[in-house]
Amino acid sequence: MGYKQATPVQAQAIPFILESKDLIACAQTGTGKTAAFLVPTLSKITEAKYDFTSTLILVPTRELAKQIDDQVEGLSYFTGATSIAIYGGNNAQNWDQQKKALTSGADIIIATPGRLIAHMQMGYVKLDQVKYLILDEADKMLDMGFMDDLNKIISQLPKERQTLMFSATMPPKIRTFAKQILQEPEEISLSISKPAANIDQRIYLVYDNQKLRVLQHILKHAEIQTMILFTSRKNAVNDIVRSLQKMGFDAEGISSDRTQDEREATLQRFRNKQLQVLVATDVMSRGIDVEGISHVVNFDVPQDAEDYVHRIGRTARAATSGVAITFVNEQDQERLVKIEKLIERELPKLPLPEGVGEGPTFDPVGNSKRGGNRGRGGAPAGRGGRSEGGRPEGRRREVLGSGSRDNNRRRDAKPRSEKPAGEITEGSAPRPPRTEGQPQAPRVEGEEVKRKKKRRKKPAAPKAAEGGQTTTATPTSSAE
Template sequence: MDFSVFNFESSLQEGLDAMGFEKPTPIQEKAIPVIIQNRDLIACAQTGTGKTAAFILPVLNKISKSGSSSLNTLILAPTRELAIQIDQQIQGFAYFLGISSIPVYGGGDGIVWEQQKKALETGAEIVVATPGRLIALLAGGKIDLSSLEHLILDEADRMLDMGFSDDILKIINYLPKNRQTVLFSATMPPKIRQFSMKILQNPEEISIALGKTAEGVTQSFYSVYDGQKEDLVTNILSQKDYEAVIIFASTKEKVKSLHKVLRKKFEVEAFHSDLEQVEREKIMSNFKNKTLKILVGTDIISRGIDVVGIELVINFDTPGDPEDYVHRVGRTARADMEGEAITFVNPKDQPKFRRIEELIGMEINQLELPEGFEKGPGYSREDKRSRNDKPKFQKKKGGSKFKKRGSDFSKKTNPSEKFQPKASQNESKTNDPKPSRPASGKFSNRKNVID
């Protein structure tokens, strides 16, 4: 299949040809016809699958056919970076169409605020906004959404995680009821389904390969202690002159700390929420044009940045949510390219890493620590356990209310021992023999079992 099957307007097809778009991705193949048919849609597709074009292209085609110049489409995104990226993609696709878009986001100075208000007053067919800044504009009467035909929520799961659900519902109160609503989410937890029922009407549902990483990614991990991580990062970055690397840490404090260490030997920048918007835009621009080669950040950059050619992703900390791993790894091997993802797993994070392997359906290759490093902690997949493996409690008649399987409490008490007198206070407790665990049983050969 190629894009000609959608019968796009010739000017839009010309733009696709100029940008080198030949065949639609699976999410584009399934979502575009639904949006063209004006059906509400809830679509689940992970980052890097081409979902942005899946909702932009049919909307641009509709606007081009109608010839309308009024505000037609509102796209909501969780972060400034994603809003800017979507706006840039719209500009690329609409180059031959004469359709304009405006990004509306917070974090800038007064000049940016005035520019956004002026642009809205001038008019545009598409507005791409973060919820907080849009509410401020609506409250000030600076934007009229009465002519809106399409509402699109991108990265809906992230917006709900960031606490935007109430803001989104407030925005919807300003919108016409007769509209098409499209919701894209990288994951589909119950809260997303419940939320979608409030804002969508009989939606079509699409799900594309949730939890699968790109085929071009070589994935591996090191089992390490926390004290070995900084030296290991330095060692990895010293092995090759990488063109583009992203290092993910769990908190902005760790990002700042790791940045201080790495900048002594490498050209590296830290990307986190404490930076001003101007600084964040400059860093991201330098990273995209490859004048900056190494970026250290939190999960704020695991979604919403589209940088082709990232060779290496390093998870300095194992992500707590397995789906966050998929998003992080999705930064590399984009556009059918190849890439590498390396994760550092400390003893505490081993259960998290096993859940990641379960989600992606594969065992990730373990690497030996480089020469000169002390041996890291052991890693075993055999101490995974299902819910059915957890110790169970049973009621028993008399004595203790519960007894625990697989432990000394489950042993039958000898009747002759049942009424033994308590030791006197003068008797040393250290002389009492400690009960020994059974030599065999369900957990006898297991390590790191957490009750």
């Protein structure tokens, strides 16, 4: 497997695990946490020769489950230990394969919480003899909202067990959770929330409409082996991929919207160096080990400062070096300040390439009060301010969608106040939305109000309008 010397987290964790002590270990990504819990656990399984499922490993993402399963296969080659990865996004055939493995009793189950519970509800999953419970990337599981699922699974496990919790960060919620499920644990903390020292971190202060042009300049002039580009919005992945392909780069994307087979195929091409750029959401930021990633680009600043550490931790792994580039628009400058506070260093803000134009000034407090410039120049890459992945017309769609829903609610609801028909002025009462690009037909004075009243009230005899004319229902437009 290529292991020659134990990493610090391995050297400290393995003795505690072999002594059957509960453990909470915190270490940054890329430090060998997976082997730290697999090596001693496999050793104990081999010695005991269990004939039931003895080990349950819970992880936040499908990719991490698959990767740990592959690690088990390599490390257990001469032990005879068996494992099965349980995760969603598969077809019926894979569900049947998972069911068969669960009923036959693999030594180790590696699972995402939601998928495991789906199998548990079918009644054939037996976890009443589990000896070892391992939670990997525990902080990410809590961030993703798995707390209830985790508690439900743990409630089905024996009280007498060894529990190991591995995490890249140690927020208060992790410590609270650890107290609930661990018994007198040993604790290991190594370089909490600090990026590797050999990552060259660079910041570009940009407007959203400048991001793609700066990215094009970087790709053209940097010696890039392979690169991961992160965006916080999964609906922006395809747009960025298309833009990169138009620039002539081999790029593909991974997000939770794609099937597991598609994600695995894309990731395998990336590992095989058949892709130069992989565009991904934070599904790729935790635990995924791909060798030789020279660059990481944050197309937007992640919401949590810790996620910045995980993202850039995809490069400079195993004592190599790497470059991490982050685009920061006006609204994200406050998040950058939090990142700098977390990693305890100020990051260099580089000038924009020639021909791109001036970027925003670095004024986190002022930009926060002003609410940012909302994507200067109305560019497609960020028209809506938080259009973090450069989705064209993202803001416009959002506004139109919410407005239509609001108008529908108002149209069906009772008006806030009744006014004489003759006193209706434009804007004083909600009007039905008109189809985009189509002018709204002029209404007869008082007509719209009476039509709404007729819809709201029980059927009644027609009421004469001013001038003695009886109002008649007009055909509704397609927008209504």
